[in-house]
Amino acid sequence: MSNTAPTPLALSPLRRALADALRSWDGRSVLRAEAPAPPADALGWLEAQAGPHRAYWRGRGEAEARASVGAAAVVEGLTLEAVAAPLGRLLGALPAHARLTATARFDARAEGGAEWAPFGAVRFVLPRVEYRTDGRAASVAVHLAPGEAPDAARAAVEALRPSAAPATAELPLPFMRRDDPDRADWGRMLRWALGALSSAGPLQKVVLARRARFSFEEAVDPFALLRRLEAATPRCFHALVEAGGADRAPAAFLTATPERLFRLDGRTVETEAVAGTRPRAASDADDDRLRDELMGSEKDRREHGYVRERIAAALAPLTVSLDDDGDASAMTLARGRHLYTGFRGTLADGVGALDVLRALHPTPAVGGTPTPLALDAIDRLEPFDRGLYAGPVGWVGRDGAGREAAEVAVGIRSGLVEGRTLSLYSGAGIVVGSDPAAEWAEIEHKIGDFARVLGLTDRAES
Numbered sequence: 001m002s003n004t005a006p007t008p009l010a011l012s013p014l015r016r017a018l019a020d021a022l023r024s025w026d027g028r029s030v031l032r033a034e035a036p037a038p039p040a041d042a043l044g045w046l047e048a049q050a051g052p053h054r055a056y057w058r059g060r061g062e063a064e065a066r067a068s069v070g071a072a073a074v075v076e077g078l079t080l081e082a083v084a085a086p087l088g089r090l091l092g093a094l095p096a097h098a099r100l101t102a103t104a105r106f107d108a109r110a111e112g113g114a115e116w117a118p119f120g121a122v123r124f125v126l127p128r129v130e131y132r133t134d135g136r137a138a139s140v141a142v143h144l145a146p147g148e149a150p151d152a153a154r155a156a157v158e159a160l161r162p163s164a165a166p167a168t169a170e171l172p173l174p175f176m177r178r179d180d181p182d183r184a185d186w187g188r189m190l191r192w193a194l195g196a197l198s199s200a201g202p203l204q205k206v207v208l209a210r211r212a213r214f215s216f217e218e219a220v221d222p223f224a225l226l227r228r229l230e231a232a233t234p235r236c237f238h239a240l241v242e243a244g245g246a247d248r249a250p251a252a253f254l255t256a257t258p259e260r261l262f263r264l265d266g267r268t269v270e271t272e273a274v275a276g277t278r279p280r281a282a283s284d285a286d287d288d289r290l291r292d293e294l295m296g297s298e299k300d301r302r303e304h305g306y307v308r309e310r311i312a313a314a315l316a317p318l319t320v321s322l323d324d325d326g327d328a329s330a331m332t333l334a335r336g337r338h339l340y341t342g343f344r345g346t347l348a349d350g351v352g353a354l355d356v357l358r359a360l361h362p363t364p365a366v367g368g369t370p371t372p373l374a375l376d377a378i379d380r381l382e383p384f385d386r387g388l389y390a391g392p393v394g395w396v397g398r399d400g401a402g403r404e405a406a407e408v409a410v411g412i413r414s415g416l417v418e419g420r421t422l423s424l425y426s427g428a429g430i431v432v433g434s435d436p437a438a439e440w441a442e443i444e445h446k447i448g449d450f451a452r453v454l455g456l457t458d459r460a461e462s
């Protein structure tokens, strides 16, 4: 892949595309002017740009990556319900290919930690400038929101910077690690949860998470980190979202998640239950044994079953047809395996991406069963704010034919970079029969993707 930059000369097509688009713009819809650009590494392009709302997205198994900077419009609020009306208007004004980046806190009701404040609760952003490439061809697009002055787009085009060469330097090693909860508190949390699960009460499953916070001598480069994570975690969604930064470096949320919350292509919706876990092993024989153990585990199937049941119940009122895979299969990742069941349906008339998002999030893969009781238990037991961890992250918008389209992942296997601090988050489903030590180890293995690219394997997996 070439790292040729969008030099001032290469901006001429975009300037012309913008001038052409402005001539026919009615000012009431979103303007998108797009022109070919030299192919570059999308993260390198993004790293070089200055401005707020830098974001990156590559769908699972997809060649195309999109990087964006700035905002032509931001729709945000405290809940998904609160943004429904303005979001609907903005989505209705989008042309083909245009997307809004989407993020939401795991639990909008939970009290937010200061570290997550820059990200807001629910946020949809129409990027000012977007770069997309599949590694062979590339383009740059600029947007204007309804009613905006054309100069906002012209200035953004002139402010574009040449791509940065991908960083090759080693990532720094942390000098300190702090776990919230620590092992003793994890034991106490699990005892409480297992007591509630085995009582006659209605709680059947709760997903409990941990945070491991690493301190470094120097600032962590989120772009270098994500670049290495992408290489280490094929078959995952990769996203980076920056927020804040007026008076200090912006915070960056990163995820390398295997789990899709949903995908929308016109009227077709796809989703999946992903729950039940085993690590992979180095030898084929051990790897096969662990796979068979997962597939045959009554406890993991139960954990998985709650997610399947909830997805089916949540989508039934929104769809005219809904099929699932039947039996669960194995989702095989670079270092781990999950039980997986795919769902595919056709949405009823009038149902859109936000309805699907509201119905599905949070599934019992990250919350529990029944959802409200599980959220209360998470709020009460976890000694940190999940923020965007396990929340929806992705995009909603239009495909190349102008149909409604969306892809939203579940922001697990994620981290928050704040200057010289990196916080890693992962959780595990707890049901009757869960073992606290095994669940601690499962989470340690899940944060291992990040830990490995940081050169921390021994410390993180001991």
Ligand SMILES: C=C(O[C@H]1C=CC=C(C(=O)O)[C@@H]1O)C(=O)O
Residues within 6 Å of the ligand: 207, 209, 259, 274, 275, 276, 277, 338, 364, 365, 366, 412, 413, 425, 426, 427, 428, 429, 446
């Ligand atoms: C909640 C997480 O994983 C979920 C997804 C797959 C398997 C899971 C499990 O087996 O516990 C979790 O439900 C996480 O990685 O933070």
